[in-house]
Amino acid sequence: MTDFKDIIMGNLTPLEQKGEIFVYGIEERMKASLDYIKTKYKRKDLLNQSIEFISYHQSEAVKADINQLVTVGYFPATETEMELDYSIKHALVGSYKSAFADLRRALELSLISVYLTSEICDKKKALDWIMSRSDTPGFSKSLDKLIKFGRFKEFNDECNWKKNLQEFYWQLSDYSHNKGQLKGYRELNKTRSFVNSTSMPSISFETLDTFCDFYIKTVAEIIVVLSLYNPMILVGVPLDEKFGLNGPASGYYYDGQAEFVHSLIPDEYKKYFKELAENDIEILSVVDYFNSLPDLTEEDINEQVKAQKEFIEEMNKKHT
Numbered sequence: 523m524t525d526f527k528d529i530i531m532g533n534l535t536p537l538e539q540k541g542e543i544f545v546y547g548i549e550e551r552m553k554a555s556l557d558y559i560k561t562k563y564k565r566k567d568l569l570n571q572s573i574e575f576i577s578y579h580q581s582e583a584v585k586a587d588i589n590q591l592v593t594v595g596y597f598p599a600t601e602t603e604m605e606l607d608y609s610i611k612h613a614l615v616g617s618y619k620s621a622f623a624d625l626r627r628a629l630e631l632s633l634i635s636v637y638l639t640s641e642i643c644d645k646k647k648a649l650d651w652i653m654s655r656s657d658t659p660g661f662s663k664s665l666d667k668l669i670k671f672g673r674f675k676e677f678n679d680e681c682n683w684k685k686n687l688q689e690f691y692w693q694l695s696d697y698s699h700n701k702g703q704l705k706g707y708r709e710l711n712k713t714r715s716f717v718n719s720t721s722m723p724s725i726s727f728e729t730l731d732t733f734c735d736f737y738i739k740t741v742a743e744i745i746v747v748l749s750l751y752n753p754m755i756l757v758g759v760p761l762d763e764k765f766g767l768n769g770p771a772s773g774y775y776y777d778g779q780a781e782f783v784h785s786l787i788p789d790e791y792k793k794y795f796k797e798l799a800e801n802d803i804e805i806l807s808v809v810d811y812f813n814s815l816p817d818l819t820e821e822d823i824n825e826q827v828k829a830q831k832e833f834i835e836e837m838n839k840k841h842t
Contacts, residue, residue, distance in 0.1 A: 530717060540720050548615050551725050555614040558727050559734065568786075569734050572741035575786060576606045579779055583748045583755045586771040590639050593648035596772075598635030602628045602744065606737070613733045616725040618710040621733055622697035625740045629691060630661050632744045636751040637664035642671060661691060673750050673798070681794055687743060694736065742788050749795055755783055756799035759812040766818045767826040 528534075529542045559566055581599040584590060609624035637659060638648040650656035665687065669678040678684050696705050703709055707721070710729045715722035749756055758777030761769040775783070780799075787795050799805060818826075 536718065539718065543717060543720050544723055547723065551616050551723060552614045555616075555725055555727075555730055558730060562727070563731060563734055565734065565738060568738050571782070571786060572738050573606075573610065575745070575782060576603055576741055579775070579782065580744070580748070582772045582775065582779070583752055585752050585773040587773070589645070593645050594635055594638055594652045597652060598631045602631045602635075605631065606741070609733075609737060613730060613737075616711055616723055618726070618729050618733060619697060619707060622694060622736065625736055626691070626694040626698055629694065629740050629743060630658070632747045633661060633668075633687075634659050634664050636747055637668055639751075640668065640671075642667055662688065673753065677750055677794060681791055683746070686790075687746075690739060690743060694740070742786055745783055745786050746788070746791060746795075749783065749787070749798075753798055753802055753805055754808060756780055756795055757805055757809055759809060760817075763817045764812055764815045766823045767830055 526546060529539060529546065534542060559569065563569065580603060581596060584596055584599050605624045605628035609621045609628070612618070612621035612624065637643055638651060647656065647659075651658065665684055668674040669684050674683075695701075697710075700706055707713060710726065711721070711724045712726045712729075713721045713724055715724075752773060754773060755775045757775075758780040759774050761774060761776060784792065784795065784799075
């Protein structure tokens with residue numbers, strides 16, 4: 523790393539100086555942030571669970587049906603994962619404005635993806651968006667349209683979902699839109715030092731604490747959206763026993779994953795989704811279908827392993 527005296531007194535261009543100042547002490551900032559979360563943040567277990575869901579389970583909630591695959595595919599899910607990944611990394615080094623902006627985009631992507639693949643949105647609109655030919659639909663307008671039909675309407679009528687979700691979305695937007703000085707760079711980072719008009723990087727445990735709360739809340743709201751879009755993730759199904767290596771690409775969860783979903787749903791919504799999982803006709807019929815399938819035999823599984831091995835060998839031959 524460049525010595526700080528050389529950064530200030532050397533022959534760096536303004537651009538080079540900004541870059542060097544930003545990364546100066548970055549590892550120390552990251553370690554201090556991690557140490558705070560591990561030792562001082564009161565909801566660290568829930569934060570880690572939220573990170574785990576996004577990292578390992580979120581994209582598996584996507585329905586692998588024709589409508590999904592020929593419109594937006596898996597892009598919104600994988601992009602949401604990246605937005606939330608970068609939000610954590612930005613927060614750890616003190617780039618709080620970027621961290622909150624990532625949370626906002628992740629929430630937007632999740633809701634808008636569901637809207638674009640819903641029965642109320644034509645496929646051309648979804649395709650134009652995925653190919654970057656049309657603007658991203660507005661968050662509030664997409665929400666307004668979703669709550670007019672199906673489970674979204676039922677859930678909104680019972681739990682006042684629109685009001686609650688919009689209020690949280692506006693809280694995230696306050697950081698992107700600079701709602702006063704408390705949402706600006708100086709206060710978020712408690713910035714006090716500048717070198718040639720470049721702020722010296724700093725971290726604020728108070729802001730980091732708020733970010734972690736917002737990250738947990740963002741993931742919880744994304745889980746709510748996913749559960750309304752694909753309620754099958756609220757129940758576990760015997761994928762291995764029925765399909766072995768040839769199960770659905772996504773759209774279904776194991777028992778442990780479904781339990782994980784219920785644990786992360788906001789407390790005020792748990793009752794609704796518990797009853798939905800237990801009583802929804804569509805869910806029950808799909809579960810009955812899975813249970814009606816015969817379990818694979820050991821011979822069936824061996825045949826699948828053999829076929830997969832032969833496929834991989836054939837693919838390797840084509841690329842050598």
